[in-house]
Amino acid sequence: MTPPDKAATRRRPRTSGKLRAVALMLPPALILFSLFVIAPLLNAGYYSLFHWNGYGTPQDFVGLRNYERAFDHSIFWVSVRNTVVLLLVSIFIQMPIALALALAIYRKTPTNAVFRLIFFLPFILAEIAAGLIWSFVFDGNTGLVAEITQALGIPPVFILSNRDWAFYAICLVVVWKYFGFHMMIYIAALQAVPSELIEAARIEGAKRWAVIRHVLIPHIRPAIVVSGFFAVIGSLQLFDLVIPLTNGGPSNQTHTIVSYLYTFGLTRLNIGYGSAVGVILFVAAVIVAVLYQWQLNRERAK
Known part of the structure; x- marks a missing residue:
């Protein structure tokens, strides 16, 4: 055998x-x-085909009319524009600031540890609390802005009530709130770069910028891709900061897609319409996830 x-x-x-x-x-x-995940998505797709207030069984079938209404609604496109602007601000302002600070304080020293804690604290703060704090800061009567205008002898400025400036104030708060999160991602990646490579580059005569450009950034590229993914998803999901700051105002000019869904779907008991907006947001998130996976596969193939 x-x-x-x-x-x-x-x-x-x-x-x-x-x-x-x-x-x-x-x-x-x-x-x-x-x-x-699956059941709520299927329910949202089903409810989006009805004019339904959330009570009883959906019976008023309207087909794709909710989607047509969304695409014809000017405020919906304002919310889309704001979400895209937030996405661009997160990628081209928030992420570079986080990377610059990470490059400055990634080395393990007691002083850098203190700075890392200070910069990371805003991320720990709850979104609602952060929004309320900044709403007092921007208050033209009693906040920090009021103190500055009084010191300069100019009339009070109400930033959150100004159609032209309110959304940019939200962008400022978003950058302040989340740059520490991205900074910590970069710091973790930078600390994993072999010190021998940095020393070898310096021995060869490379200056600090050359070391950053040709040694550090190429090694943390996967972390930058992950950070970009979080920035995009966070922009698509932003809601908690908008509500305490402006609640979508003034004149519905500061809505994101999620706050638009909440205001014109849930609070107005138009669940069918809100479900349609939710489906649109889900499709956008899927597209982002597919593009991210494609980019990740490209990075791995290099």
């Missing part, structure tokens, strides 16, 4: 162990994913 292959015998228990682990862990994950 031929003796069994020892290598095959050793492989069988490992394979069966992996299959057993998958069989035990996959069903609970699938159940939770189905309950909290």
